[in-house]
Amino acid sequence: MTPGPFALKQRPAWWQQPVLWLMPLLLLGFWLRLSYLLGSVYFYDEFISMLAAVMTAQKGVPILPSGLFYDHGLLFSYLSGGLVALLGFKEEIARWPVLWLSVVTIAAYYLAARRLFDSVLAGILAAALAALDETSILWGGRARMYTPAHLFVLLTSAWFLLGTLQRPTPRTRYLALLFLAAALFSHTMTFLILPPLALLLVLFTWLYGRGWLRQPRLWQEAAVGLVIVALALTVVAGGMNKPSAKVIVQPEPSAVAPPPLGLGFLRGFIWPGLEWDRFDNLVGFFEEPPYDWLRPIIGLALLLAGYRLLRRQAKFGDVALLFLALFLALVIFEMGALLTDAWSKSRYVFIPALPGFLLLSAGSLAHLLSLPMALAEKLGQPALKSVWLKGGVMLAGVALVAMMWGSRAWNVAQAQGTGDYNTAFAYVKANWQPGDRLMTTHPAAAYLYLGFCDYYANQVSASVFRDEGEDNALVDRYAASRLVDSVEQLNAILGQGQRLWFVVDEQRLYERFEPFFTQQILAQMDLVEQTGATYIFRSRPYPTPVPAQPAVRLEANFGNMIRLEGYHLDPAALAPDGTLPLGLYWRLTGAPTRQLKVFVQLRNAQGQIVAQADHFLLEGLLTREAWDAWQQKGEWLRDTADLSLSLPLPAAGEPYRLYMGFYDPKTLERVPVMGDKSGENAVVIELPPVEAAR
Structure with a gap:
């Protein structure tokens, strides 16, 4: 019987209602990202982005205090800057636009996968993957441009595919161009999607469908696309990457090589090569948790799609799978083969490559989970059973994603910060005289919270301006702080008699400086506060540099772990407060099994302790990574002990002797000295009368 003209349209089955599945995933994704946002765990570069947002709120453009036009993440700078202009600056407010864009990204994954694979199941699985992906949660709560770039790479690639090979319409392609513009103005890494998209569109147009090429006024769309790319390149070439915008201290070879294609702004970004170590971390990103379990699923789905394509039974979903797989492979190849080390770090995979991987994963899962439903239809199962089967498959797919990623997502969301540069500079501000x-490795954060920064300390990887003043000094690119990149400069500043604050995080205290520079910091400054992994040092009242070489050589082996090879004691360095610094020169020879304390005792002829300076090596701040690095290089570990003396020392106490060694502060057991002659596992140094008398 044929339905009448007024017959009611059949409502979709319950499992086909997107709201039923999508809303809980959106709420879950929002809660996970909000929890991380409020946990106050910061990525180092967030403070640069927040400074750009504040400058945008104040000036209308992201021009930093140094005068630099900050073109990285223009879209983020204006979104966050607008909110800061309305509500004032707080870290949470600066992060808020990214949170909302990250939630929108979950919905965008649903929409893209739903259309590409013509499957509600694929859409829901894509949304579930996006909601629970730990990398998406991290970047979805950070004040950086990664999430906007990720979102618009996703939309650009999906809509170009839809607008050319599935249902070719000018409207869809113009939307894709709009998304492309947003992507290119979100992050420089998004330029990488252009060659793979162009190449694959040519290939799949030739193999699958050429109908869209016969549509009118394609030249107009091409012209719009060229204008968008040209404008984005102009901004990049005229912003932070323009040749005059930076001078690199101790540059990598890629930074001083002739610019690719003669374009100066590509220097430091493009550095071709095909060595495997350039690809290892990029490929490894998908070989380890949380993504490893998806690779065999993707492989099986691609085999099925290829089989259907060879038998000319392929649907558009199969074509989309193959397109995304090739797109992902080409982007990874570009990152490894073309980019410098600085731009091919695994964290950048999130922007141009992860959208394709998550879409590919959702489509592959949906393909495999749909097999039972296809089998049920072939067997002629009743409609009611088929509906419940489809709903059960949908639930099983979401449950699988939750089982594999749920605990990791929870752990990321529950991370709680214990302090960072924001709280460190708050401490400096509260104790400022x-x-x-102020000196720091992070001038942008200093300016954000204090409104100034005097010195920028960095010996290894500083990107700086050549100041246009009379002295033509090097200054950092964000706050125009004078660069300090030598021990001589540091000692000169400390010797001026004014209090100097130094704010640095644990990692950069060792990675951004040569050992001698780090040791000078620890010899002349006190650690007055630690907030999270960020240290706050303040210069001592009478800072005294530790010499590069010992004045007196000696040899003492402590348990084959560390050797004392010399010391330096200069009576003329006696401070007005009676403090005399003793420089100890250690050589690392083995791995430490526990944290040991150094004892230094000045004894008189009667064996009485006149002064004592027990301390941990380098104030207990020496990391295991730094220990291993210095040991491999054969570096001195220059340590200092401050002896507090009551002068004048009585001559009757001569000869005075120094007793030095190690002990376990928990058990008070001393570390054995090889060939010990003191009878108490200590190195004994008899001081000349002229030194003791001082």
């Missing part, structure tokens, strides 16, 4: 000066 007139005449104080």
Whole structure:
């Protein structure tokens, strides 16, 4: 019987209602990202983005205090800057636009996968993957441009595919161009999607469908696309990457090589090569948790799609799978083969490559989970059973994603910060005195919270301006702080008699400086506060540099772990407060099994302790990574002990002797000295009368 003209349209089955599945995933994704956002765990570069947002709120453009036009993440700078202009600056407010864009990204994954694979199941699985992906949660709560770039790479690639090979319409392609513009103005890494998209569109147009090429006014669309790319390149070439915008201290070879294609702004970004170590971390990103379990699923689905394509039974979903797989492979190849080390770090995979991987994963899962439903239809199962089967498959797919990623997503969302550069500079501000000066490895954060920064400390990887002032000094690119990149400069600043604050995180205390520079910091400054992994040092009242070489050589082996090879004691360095610094020169020979304390005792002829300076090596701040690096290089570990003396020392106490060694502070057991002659596992140094008398 044929239905009448007024017959009611059959409502979709319950499992086909997107709201039923999508809303809980959106709420879950929002909660996970909000929890991380409020946990106050910060990525180092967030403070640069927040400074750009504040400058945008104040000036209308992201021009930093140094005068630099900050073109990285223009879209984020304006979104976050607009909110800061309305509500004032707080870290949470600066992060808020990214949170919302990250939630929108979950919905965008649903929409893209739903259309590409013509499957509600694929759409829901894509949304579930996006909601629970730990990398998406991290970047979805950070004040950086990664999430906007990720979102618009996803939309650009999906809509170009839809607008050319599935249902070719100018409207869809113009939307794709709009998304492309948003992507290119979100992050420089998004330029990488252009060659793979162009190449694959040519290939799949030739193999699958050429109908869209016969549509009118394609030249107009091409012209719009060229204008968008040209404008984005102009901004990049005229912003942070323009040749005059930076001078690199100790540059990598890629930074001083002739610019690719003669374009100066590509220097430091493009550095071709095909060595495997350039690809290892990029491929490894998908070989380890949380993505490893998806690879065999993708492989099986691609085999099925290829089989259907060879038998000319392929649907558009199969074509989309193959397109995304090739797109992902080409982007990874580009990152490894073309980019410098600085731009091919695994964290950048999130922007141009992860959208394709998650779409590919969702489509592959949907393909495999649909097999039972296809089998049920072939067997002629009743409609009611088929509906419940399809709903059960949908639930099983979401449950599988939750089982594999749920605990990891929870752990990321529950991370709680214990302090960072924001709280460190708050401490400096609360204890600031007139005449104080500030040095840091993070001038952008200093300016964000204090409104100034005097010195930028970096010996290894500083990207700086050549100041146009009379002295033509090097200054950092964000706050125009004078660069300090030598021990001589550091000692000169410390010797001026004004209090100097130094704010640095644990990692950069060792990675951004040569060992001698780090040791000078620890010899002349006190650790007055630690907030999270960020240290706050303040210069001592009478800072005294530790010499590069010992004045007196000696040899003492402590348990084949560390050797004392010399010391330096200069009576003329006696401070007005009676403090005399003793420089100890250690050589690392083995791995430490526990944290040991150094004892230094000055004894008189009667064996009485006149002064004592027990301490941990380098104030207990020496990391295992730094220990291993210095040991491999054969570096001195220059340590200092401050002896507090009551002068004058009585001559009757001569000869005075120094007793030095190690002990376990928990058990008070001393570390054995090889060939010990003191009878108490200590190195004994008899001081000349002229030194003791001082």
